[in-house]
Amino acid sequence: MPTTALPPDAAPRSTDTALLRFALAGSVDDGKSTLAGRLLYDSANVLADQLAAIDRASGGAGGPDLALLTDGLRAEREQGITIDVAHRYFATPRRRFVMADTPGHAQYTRNTVTGASTADLMVILVDVRNGVVEQTRRHAAVAALLRIPHVVLAVNKMDLVGYREDEFRAVSQEFTGIARRLGIPETTVIPLSALHGDQVVTPSERLSWYDGPSLLDHLETVPPAREPAGAPARFPVQCVIRPRTAQYPGYRGYAGRIAAGTFRVGDRVTVLPARSATTVSGIDALGVPVERASAPQSVTLLLADSLDVARGDLIVPAGQEPPLTRTVEATVCHLHEHPLRRGDRVLVKHTTRTVRALIADIPARLAPGLLDEEPAPDRLDAGDIGRVVLRTAEPLAPDAYRDSRRTGSLLLIDPTDGSTLAACMAGPGPVCRADAAGTRTAWDDDEKEGQ
Structure with a gap:
């Protein structure tokens, strides 16, 4: 040994x-x-x-x-x-x-x-x-x-x-x-x-x-990274569990990993994208009922109402729903040898949900070593970092990446062979700002939000 x-x-x-x-x-x-x-x-x-x-x-x-x-x-x-x-x-x-x-x-x-x-x-x-x-x-x-x-x-x-x-x-x-x-x-x-x-x-x-x-x-x-205090709970559904046995008559659970926050039995929740309202009637962790569960636990949620819930749906607390959108602006790092161009058709994976999308625009490309921005490039090559605007065939509900690294991240996938094209960080497009000396120094999305 x-x-x-x-x-x-x-x-x-x-x-x-x-x-x-x-x-x-x-x-x-x-x-x-x-x-x-x-x-x-x-x-x-x-x-x-x-x-x-x-x-x-x-x-x-x-x-x-x-x-x-x-x-x-x-x-x-x-x-x-x-x-x-x-x-x-x-x-x-x-x-x-x-x-x-x-x-x-x-x-x-x-x-x-x-x-x-x-x-x-x-x-x-x-x-x-x-x-x-x-x-x-x-x-x-x-x-x-x-x-x-x-x-x-x-x-x-x-x-x-x-x-x-x-x-x-x-x-x-x-x-x-x-x-x-x-x-x-x-x-x-x-x-x-x-x-x-x-x-x-x-x-x-x-x-x-x-x-x-x-x-x-x-x-x-050094303390490990944590989600911001008070981050809204997020539960992407990975699969539906229906044992169909005499031991569990009528059991219908929704299994997955809590991406952020905490869920408790009795919480009012909304299922996206259908916007169906219901209540958490039970939580199973490794087959044992518990009263509450927090990220990053893998659990099964039981809901009080019979709803049409499937893989890719997102369960969130009522009143804390992220906006549903078919237009996603994101910062991307292009990972594939094949360039990414305006008009390309891709698949977008957000948590457990995958939808078809179109690259509607590439507003800018960043040269990180020079901290400079090139507006409206014709494409992104392997290793490039830039901004893209996606038009999706079905609505998505991403959080801003600055608020949650888990629910604010997306992947672009080649629909022909399933290869990963780009890693994305959802949120308002950052802009290049100047310091006191007039040198362009960094991308700053907070400044754009305040405009």
Whole structure:
């Protein structure tokens, strides 16, 4: 049986802890995969047989190449870059983690978007010698668009500049200014050396001028992302359960996962899109009746009235219904090699509902690295971020993405082969605004709403 390669002073691990999802992003050769490997190794999350395999693959020169712990594709090892998103699951005595090691090359920005789409936190890595580059700004813009609440700038390769504080401060000041203009709510900057392990898991004497947490300390203590307080309850119906047995005569339940908020027995609810009104008569969780259930529990709701409810319908509290619409404006990241053009016919998937739609307009395209907007482009190519207007054949009820990342997200699907075309964030189209110096800096949907 494989055993865990533990550092001499490693503490026993526990999995009875809260979960944090985070993504690693950065430019090519900034050291993301090495940082991911160092984080796993120094936190005692590498099995002995894994370490032996890495030793063999490293050729025995200068110790194990920790980047190989996440760069698992043969093409990645041959080219020395990350191509696909590598997910790793690990735990410490204080918390459980899902880490997404995303590609650094601009060609694979779409992979970064998919890897970060469910993240509570993004770690953006920079080489201290290069500072903030275009890809750094692009990743910061992606974090802002996806409304990731916590961003960490990991200033790597401090060993190559003699661990000098002034080099770190220059990079820190430039990035925090960009993050502030983008509206990122929380930014933490940490100096480190992934190659030597400085400030990754444990504090480093060579960075004695830095009095903040190590990267792992911060990851263990940062609060996970939560829906805004008081968010309306949302329950997309996944399937209808009718056992048709003598044990459950007349049983008709609606199973799914609560996307937001809380449902209680006795609540008055509305079923969309039919707008049928009824009452929650029961809630079953794993076959056991309960009085209340909250996101993200998977449950079965029982309704007091016999209604025509099917997969894709949305059950919401009465008086808190999102507006039904056949026109959806959204920010999209195009993921497919085939360009997205005005007039294209697509399928739109919102929670468990899928409807036919038309790309009615592409008002703008954003170059995230330059924080600039190109109005009325003729198409969106792979990796492009832009705005689209969708005309749907049937009504949808999306929340604004800023209010709910779960019920404000949509997918565009190719109706011919079922491939995913784009990831969408529903809501009013953001506009590019200027700062005091007249430089166009960010997309700001709040400003448009106030007009």
